[in-house]
Amino acid sequence: MIEVSGVWKLFGDASEAALAAIRSEGIGKSEVLERFNVVVGVADVNLDVQRGEIFCVMGLSGSGKSTLVRHFNRLLDPTAGSITIDGTDVTALSPTALRSFRNKTIGMVFQNFALLPHRSVIDNVAMPLEIRGVNKNARLRQAASILDVVELGAWGNKFAHELSGGMQQRVGLARALAADPDVLLMDEPFSALDPLIRRQLQDEFVRLSASLKKTTVFITHDLDEAVRVGDRIAIMRDGRVVQIGTAEDIVMNPADDYVADFVAGISRLKIMRAHAVMQTIDAWQASGGSLTADAPRQPADEPLSTLITLAIDNDSPIVIEEDGRDVGVVTRSDILRTIIEGAEVS
Amino acid sequence: MNRLDEPSVLLGGETAANALAAERRNRVPQFVRTHTDYYTRQFEHIGNRSGFTPTFNMMAGLLGSIWFGARGLWNWAVMFLIIEVVGFVQIARGLFGDLAAGARERVASIENTLELRRQQLASAIESGSDKIAVYERTVKSLEDNIGGIRLEAQAMEEQGVWIALSGLVVLFLVKLVQALVANTALERRFSDWLSDPTVRHGMPTRDSVLAAIFVVVILVTAMLHYSFPGSIALLSEFPTLPSIRLTAISVVEGFFSFAVLHGEVLFDAITRGIRLLLDTLELVFVQTPWIVIASFIILLTWLSAGVSTAIFSGAFLAYMGLLGFWDKAMTTLALLGTAACLSIIIGIPLGMFAARRPRFYSAIQPIMDFMQTMPAFVFMIPVIAFFGTGKPAAVVTTMIFGGTPVVRLTVLGLRGVPEHVREAAVSFGASKWYLLTRVDLPLAAPSIRAGINQTIMLSLAMVVVASLIGAKGLGEDVLEALQYANVGQGILAGFAILFCAMILDRIVQGARK
Structure with a gap:
């Protein structure tokens, strides 16, 4: 659409010359201001x-x-x-x-x-x-x-x-x-x-x-x-x-x-979705995890906040599905790790 | 240690505080250039005290204004120089000046008269005239007089010492003050310089030389002039060149006579245009029955400013009518209306044109300043030369004086239109015409209306002056009263002018709400 x-926008009388200099010499914003009295917008x-x-x-x-x-x-x-x-x-x-x-x-x-x-x-x-x-x-x-x-x-x-x-x-x-x-x-x-x-x-x-x-x-x-x-x-x-x-x-x-x-x-709760938090099914099974039939199931684009609510009530890991297939697993520790990673950065 | 009078530096800010102090200290040498250690210590000392801290700068005291000038503290230098000159002149006058010169001149002139009288007395005695007694009395009184003036002269000569002494005291005091404030003034300049590196710093040779020359020239000429008055003619009188003035006058005159001669068509056209409008307005105001005009004015004030103002304006109109000012007031209104209308018709488009063209506006601004500040009597001379005496000339004079506010306030109003509102209109595809008529003018309207109001008021202020060049009306009455010192008539006519102004003001201003 x-x-x-x-798109370039330079403010100043010598904007054309400044743009040419930026393109040929790769000079920076402050140098452009100094040499041409042109502000890069x-x-x-x-x-x-x-x-x-x-x-x-x-x-x-x-x-x-x-x-x-x-x-x-x-x-x-x-x-x-x-x-x-x-x-x-x-x-x-x-x-x-x-x-x-x-x-x-x-x-x-x-x-x-x-x-x-x-x-x-x-x-x-x-x-x-x-x-x-x-x-x-x-x-x-x-x-x-x-x-x-x-x-x-x-x-x-x-x-x-x-x-x-x-x-x-x-x-x-x-x-x-x-x-x-x-x-x-x-x-x-x-x-x-x-x-x-x-x-x-x-x-x-x-x-x-x-x-x-x-x-x-x-x-x-x-x-x-x-x-x-x-x-x-x-x-x-x-x-x-x-x-x-x-x-x-x-x-x-x-x-x-x-x-x-x-x-x-x-806040990661609204932004992060299940597929970013989960570990793959293979990794989960390789580390000895098992899947129970009554495990809660969630689509891959569900936000983190929903997973947390589920994890509070369920001890078993949450199975994540995409296009009708099980693609991954989210455990409580996965959730906690995601949250703490976000907190460390901030 | 935590002293109460000192704000404790916030936790963690200690290093920053130290860095700032060090930065200030380190930059002192760069600022002062000479005697760096001395100034670093002095500035530190001044910074450690609150309020004014006297320090003693010997050089500043000795050199005085030269020091201050050389350091670029010119405002201090000039102030001190004036006081120093007073001191030096007093000293020179007291020591070398001829204080009794005036008295001695008077003695000499009296002695001449006395000599004459003595001769007359001698010849009277010789011829045995009966005027001997009269002459004797005259001689006696003149001799007494001379004795008194001689004593006076002697006293004045003795005063010389005291005058010189007072000069010395003044000089000493000013030197003391200079020495005491020098470092403080320089420290303040240093602080300014830290934020603005273009501030004068160091001891630029240019400033030093300039200060020295300046001070020496002023001191020497002042002392010479006061100690030996008249010894150098150049000092007492500005040298004039009469020929320059004569040439200038003839050039200006030549220009105007050229303009009158060759601009006849233009000035005639302007005169005819003004006449047309003026005659129409006069026809409306003067020829229409008073009752129509009066009720119309009252209606207008009622519409724009409410009932109470309408009642007042009715009373004002009654005053004019009953005291016989009606016709004159209407003539004045016609004249004024013509001038104000023309000013507005020219002024608002001009303001609109100038508002977004800063260069054009700065070009017409001095012209407008000139129009507003030039005394009316001065531009009346060329106006009369161009338009002759009479009403058109009066209209032009009034327009020159009163025409500028409407331009200025139109520009001000248009420039005051918020840029984001204009941008919004443009972003929805507004054309220039839409922008002007639907955004700019409505938003600038209050300011423009204030401009119109100002123009009308200023035009009214010109009524009396305009009557000097043949405009009839209320101004004529005031002028007449002035010529014959007729207080009563003058004041009554003055009030009539005031009431005209108030009615017009209410009509224009009332609509502002």
Whole structure:
């Protein structure tokens, strides 16, 4: 759906020359700043986002994640590289085509909501349709139905600034959905909210996107959020993508020390699945273990937390099955070992 | 040992604390360059005390402002230099100065008169005139007078020692202060330098030489001038070149006469445009029956600012009507309205254009400063040259003075539109026109409205000045009252202007809510 290849973004007057120097001499970020007075925002990013998936881009502030995502609707022009969304080469769009593309294909949600304070909630939600030139009654009907989806149906006539932060961000989400875009870009949408509201909105968002099935690029600096929301996660550092994978991939096989440090604090209970905890049937039998017929059985993608609950009540090891075959065994000691490994790192 | 007045260093921070102290110590030599050991010790000492710690820096005391200048502490140097100059001048004046010069001049002039009178007396005695007694009295009183002034001169000459002594005391005290504060000032500069390496440090030759020359030149000229007044003519008067001024005047005049001659078409067009608007507004305000205008104004204030303000504005209008200011007030409003309308029509688009073009804005900013600060009487001269006297010239003068706030506040308002809101609109495919009309202008509206308000108020302030070049209206009454010192009329007309301003302000400002 979204194909990003070789995207570079350098800020500064001499960005072309700096990019040439980076490519030919391989100089680093600080040297580029020193020699060309050019800041590297995004460095050689390649990624593919599948249709309907929630793709998290994660990194600390200054890692280039917001910069990267702003290329998808060309709020920023890349210095080099190409971005294709649903077959459209975004970088080649003319100004008019770009406006229509932004309006129809992409909806964006912003960290600080970015609502128009002098307009009512429903007018804010209807804004993309207004820009498209939809007549007033039609766009208000559409906006009202979307507002109902985010459970703000009764608030349409209030001014945006009268709402709480959480509600404002729901308005922001409704506005992004109003034009029924194929792609949602969410730029740290829940970062400005307090933790309780944030959890609530994350859950709501996950439910909502399960039914809407929009391709979503979700930026966050919070790994817990990325794990909770994302199907896949890309971790960025200094403008580069250092690892792409599912939450489990990243937690189990961090690409480098930086990622390892990052994931150290994450709770393994929700992320780890049975196939990562188990020992194979052969290994189990080789070490003299036996299988009882009444042993509990679980599929291979069951999270660790379910296995723990089972292991508390059952003394016998849990048999893990995949495609109807028994593939492995999880004992209490396997579970405990997994947990302690996670704890040691953190 | 745990002393109560000292915060105990947190556990584990000990090494970091030591490292910082060492870093500070090690960098002192790099900062001071000379006498490194001395300053390291002094800075350490100052750091160990809270509050001001007097230390004694002999060199700073001896060299004074030169030391401070050479160390780059220029603000201290300049302050000390002023006091030093006072001290030195007093000493020089006391020792070498001719303190009684003034008194002696007076003695000399009286002596001349006395001589004359004596001759007159002598000739009177010779001719046996009856004025002998009169002349004798005059001579006597002049002689007494001279005696008094002589005594005064003598006393003044004796004061010389004391003046010199007071100068010496001042000098001694300032040297003492210099020696005491020098290290503290330098230590503070050192702390600044640690965070900002561009701060002056060491003893740059440039600063040292500059300080020495500066101090010597100032001291020598000041002492020369006060000790031997008039000995060097150059010191007492700024050398002028009358020819430069004459040429400058003729160049400026030449430019304006050229502009008047060749810009006639342009100025005529502007005049005609202003006239058109002005005549229309005058027709509306002056020719319409007063009752229509008054009820319209009251309605307008009621709509925008509420009932109580409407009642007030009704009272204000009654004041103008009953005291016979109605027609004049309407003429003023027409004039003012024309100026304000034109300012707004030009100003808001200009502000919109300038808001996102910083270079253009910084280019027009000095022009706007010029328009606002140049005294009205100065730009009235060329305005009269271009437009002649009369109402169009008054409108132009008013626009020059009052037209800038609307531009400035439009720019301010547009720049204050949050960038993320604009970005959001762009991300949904907004065109430039949509961005301007639906995002920028509504969000900047409060600021723009404040600008319009400011422009109207400033224009009103020009009413009296505008009446100088032939604009009729309330200003004329004030001007007339000024010419004939007619307090009553002046104050009443002044109030009428004030009420106009208040009504306009409420109409514009009320809508801001």
